[in-house]
Amino acid sequence: MQPASVSKRVERMWQLSAKTLGQERTPQTVYLGIISNRYALVRGTQLIRDELMLSFNQPDYHRHNQALNASTDFKECSADLELPSVLTTCGYTMCGDRICQSNSLRRYQSMVAGRFGSITEGGEMKPELFFATGGGTDSGPTLAHVTVGHAVDAAIKYKLYNTNQDSSFLVNIDVCTHCGHLDIGENNSAEFAGKTYDGVGVIYGLAQESVFRDPRPACGAIVGMLTNFNLQNPVHVRLRNDLGEANYQFLSKNDVPADDGSPCRFLIAAAIIAIQGMRNTLEALGPGGELDERGVGHMTAQVQINNRENCETNLYCARATVSNGVITEQGLGTDATKYTAKMVTVRGVRRVFFEYDGTTEYPIQKRLYMMTTNSQNIAKAARAKIADAENSASLNTLARRPSNASQASEDCCSVKAPTRRKKKVLPPMAEDRDDSSAYSEVQSGRNSLQRSLPKEADGPRQRSSRGSIRSNGGKSGGKKRSPSPMSTPPATPLNEEAAPSDKGNTAIVHEAAYKEGQVAKKQGGMGFWWALVMISAVYMAMLGASVLYVTNVSKTPSQVEMM
Numbered sequence: 001m002q003p004a005s006v007s008k009r010v011e012r013m014w015q016l017s018a019k020t021l022g023q024e025r026t027p028q029t030v031y032l033g034i035i036s037n038r039y040a041l042v043r044g045t046q047l048i049r050d051e052l053m054l055s056f057n058q059p060d061y062h063r064h065n066q067a068l069n070a071s072t073d074f075k076e077c078s079a080d081l082e083l084p085s086v087l088t089t090c091g092y093t094m095c096g097d098r099i100c101q102s103n104s105l106r107r108y109q110s111m112v113a114g115r116f117g118s119i120t121e122g123g124e125m126k127p128e129l130f131f132a133t134g135g136g137t138d139s140g141p142t143l144a145h146v147t148v149g150h151a152v153d154a155a156i157k158y159k160l161y162n163t164n165q166d167s168s169f170l171v172n173i174d175v176c177t178h179c180g181h182l183d184i185g186e187n188n189s190a191e192f193a194g195k196t197y198d199g200v201g202v203i204y205g206l207a208q209e210s211v212f213r214d215p216r217p218a219c220g221a222i223v224g225m226l227t228n229f230n231l232q233n234p235v236h237v238r239l240r241n242d243l244g245e246a247n248y249q250f251l252s253k254n255d256v257p258a259d260d261g262s263p264c265r266f267l268i269a270a271a272i273i274a275i276q277g278m279r280n281t282l283e284a285l286g287p288g289g290e291l292d293e294r295g296v297g298h299m300t301a302q303v304q305i306n307n308r309e310n311c312e313t314n315l316y317c318a319r320a321t322v323s324n325g326v327i328t329e330q331g332l333g334t335d336a337t338k339y340t341a342k343m344v345t346v347r348g349v350r351r352v353f354f355e356y357d358g359t360t361e362y363p364i365q366k367r368l369y370m371m372t373t374n375s376q377n378i379a380k381a382a383r384a385k386i387a388d389a390e391n392s393a394s395l396n397t398l399a400r401r402p403s404n405a406s407q408a409s410e411d412c413c414s415v416k417a418p419t420r421r422k423k424k425v426l427p428p429m430a431e432d433r434d435d436s437s438a439y440s441e442v443q444s445g446r447n448s449l450q451r452s453l454p455k456e457a458d459g460p461r462q463r464s465s466r467g468s469i470r471s472n473g474g475k476s477g478g479k480k481r482s483p484s485p486m487s488t489p490p491a492t493p494l495n496e497e498a499a500p501s502d503k504g505n506t507a508i509v510h511e512a513a514y515k516e517g518q519v520a521k522k523q524g525g526m527g528f529w530w531a532l533v534m535i536s537a538v539y540m541a542m543l544g545a546s547v548l549y550v551t552n553v554s555k556t557p558s559q560v561e562m563m
Contacts, residue, residue, distance in 0.1 A: 002293045002324040005044075005084065005166045010296060010323050013040040014330075014364060020316045021331045021362055024305060024351035027104045030314040031111045034174070034300055037319065038116055041170055041296060046085040048160075050119045052077035057156050081163035089151035090117035091128030092174040093143065093277065094304070095135040095219055099209055100178050104304045104312045108174075116172045118151065128173075133235045134221030135177030135303075136242055136273040140280025141288055147171060148290045161294055169295045171285065175277040177270040178304040180207025180218030181313070183350060190215070193227045195255075197263065201343065202350050205266030207306040218306050222269050226252045242276040243269055247336040258341035258352060265336075267303065267352065271317045272334050274301040278320060282329075286322040289372035297322040301331065311349060325371035330364045332356045 020033050048054070056078040079085060090113050094100055109125065117127035128147045132138045152160075152169055160167050182203045184190050189198035192206050192215075207218035217223035225236045226248070240248050247269070255263035278301040284290055285297040299322075303315040318331025332339075338357045343350050356362065 003166045003168065006168045006294070006296060007324060009041050009043060010321055010328075012043070013037050013298075013321065014328060016040060018316070018319055018330060018362075021318070022316070022354040022356065022360060024313045024315050024353065027107045027304075027312065027314050028111070030302065030316045031108060033316065034112060034319075035115060038170075038172055038298055041298060041321075042086045042088065044084065045166075045168075046079060046083045048079045048085050048087045049089070049117065050077075051121050053079040054156060056081065056159065057153070081159060081167070084164055084166035085160060086168050086170050087152060087156070087160055088116050088118075088170040088172065089128070089147060090172040090174075091130065091143070091147040092176060093130040093132055093135060093137055094176045095133060095178050095221070096131035097178065097219065099180075099207060099218055099306045100304055102312065104314060112172075112174070116170075134219050134225075134239050134273070135175075135270065135277075136239070137175060137277035137280060138238065140277060140282075141284040143173065144171075144281050144284035144288065144290045147173060148285070148295075167294070169291070171291065171295065171297045172299075173278075173281060173297070174300045174302060175274050175281065176302045176304055177222070177274045177277075178219050178306055179222070179267045179270040179315075180205050180215075181305045181307050182206040182208055182215050193217075193223060200257075200261040200263065202258075202262040202352075204262065204264050204305075204352070208308050210308070219266075219270060222273070223266055226266065226269060239273060242273045242280075244272070244276075244334065247272060247334070250336050256336070256339060256341065258343045260343045260350075262341070262343055262350075262352070264339075264341045264352060267305070267315070268336055268339050270303045271301070271315060271332055271354075272336060274303055275318050275332060275334055277301070278318060279329075279334075282320055282322050282327050286325075286327055286371070287369040291322065292372055293324060295323070307349075313349075313351060315352075315354075325368055326366055327369060328364060328366050330362050332362070 016037060018033060018037075020030055052074065055074040092108065092113070094105065109127070113127040114125050117125045120126055128150065130137070130143060137143050148171055151171070157169070160169070180203075182190070183201060184197070184203060185199075185201070189196060190203060190206070191197075192203055197203055205217060205219075205223050206215045208215045221235050222239060224230075224233075225239045225243075229240065229248075229252075230236050243251070251265045251269050254265060256265045256268055258264055278299050282297065282299060285295075291297055299320045301317040301319075303317060305313045305315060307313065316331075318329060320327065320329040320331075322328075332354060333356050335357075340355045340358070342353050342355070344353055345351075353360070
């Protein structure tokens with residue numbers, strides 16, 4: 001639970017009146033009201049914002065800093081955590097337009113950020129700065145997460161919370177937009193946003209940086225979004241989402257004039273965008289879990305109004321706190337149809353005072369949310385740390401695992417123990433069977449071998465139907481015989497091996513097919529040569545008989561008698 005002292009300080013702050021809400025006032029007047037609210041939240045406590053006051057925290061890497069270790073004077077700069085303490089930080093958003101980087105912003109840095117922002121060891125302030133185009137917020141959750149995460153470390157929070165039960169953490173964020181202010185007088189006219197304004201006095205949304213320059217739109221992003229919306233422009237899309245579709249349709253068609261006719265639609269649009277940005281950030285601080293029960297968030301929404309020279313003013317739109325499961329808010333709202341404007345003259349300058357829903361007595365509104373406790377944050381951080389450790393362990397395992405190349409080299413270099421194969425019983429040789437059974441055995445062995453070998457080892461297909469050994473007396477075919485694949489044992493590539501379960505069977509098939517092929521070839525070759533010898537003998541006998549007959553016929557009777 002939140003300490004009672006923290007809750008009392010929050011209640012005391014809401015008892016302060018915010019008389020400048022909805023009014024265009026000087027920056028100093030607006031900032032003094034914000035400062036009084038924040039001092040009420042830290043009253044009676046030790047305010048910790050100087051980095052030297054955090055010297056009670058000594059990270060491990062400080063042991064390498066000899067200059068820091070040699071001096072003990074830094075210990076005297078450390079905050080006394082035995083006292084009720086508040087660690088504070090400050091951040092703000094503003095459009096990056098150069099017209100905004102003048103009097104009002106410098107006054108904010110010196111008055112607000114200089115009191116509640118962090119201070120470096122060199123004495124310089126270092127608030128969180130976010131320059132979203134058009135002002136407001138690019139992302140409320142990101143703004144909240146970065147501002148909180150940069151301000152407090154886990155070790156610092158642990159020592160702060162556990163040393164004194166009344167200590168807390170304060171986050172201050174100011175969301176700002178800007179809008180031009182050009183007083184053309186009652187006797188002049190000006191053209192702006194496709195319209196002509198004649199003698200209306202002040203035109204909001206138009207600014208003149210110098211007497212030597214022409215007036216221009218400010219903020220150009222908000223004016224462009226309302227007058228010439230571009231769906232391909234992400235800034236226009238973001239601003240329109242923050243403004244709301246109903247407000248966009250209303251303000252793009254209506255000037256919302258003040259009591260003297262001054263158009264105020266661009267100023268109203270800037271105020272709504274700032275308020276919506278504040279609410280988005282509040283949701284991230286509270287329901288989003290960025291703050292625990294000891295954390296307090298204070299936020300404001302403002303519009304910086306750009307006048308020439310040093311006459312800039314601010315419109316204080318709303319203020320809010322998030323603490324102990326409650327979001328409390330006061331100020332203008334986000335419904336453009338409920339705005340009414342009245343022009344007043346202060347020190348010779350015409351300014352606008354707004355009413356919202358017909359009143360300037362803005363009620364304090366509260367809404368509840370489910371609070372995230374410090375123990376839940378610690379458990380969440382522990383789970384995240386465990387997850388990171390598991391991811392690191394898995395990455396280390398993958399890093400230690402050898403690659404395919406290294407594994408292959410290890411396999412080549414390693415010496416494996418020889419394995420003894422079981423002796424296989426070969427089938428009976430082909431000599432014990434007839435030629436027909438030998439031929440069938442060879443064919444079956446060759447077919448099984450071709451099916452078992454990979455395609456790369458098959459080589460060119462052989463025509464088995466022709467030129468192969470026949471069983472009809474061992475005679476060959478009439479065409480030239482092609483070499484049989486069984487004439488030589490099949491070659492297995494050196495880098496390829498058969499599957500372990502098929503090694504033995506494949507070897508048997510290879511050996512049996514080779515031997516039986518040799519036997520069959522031998523038998524067929526012997527029969528062929530015996531037939532050739534017999535044919536030659538018959539041919540020679542017939543040739544001799546024919547020669548003898550021709551010789552006898554050609555002889556004369558006297559030769560016959562002489563014989």
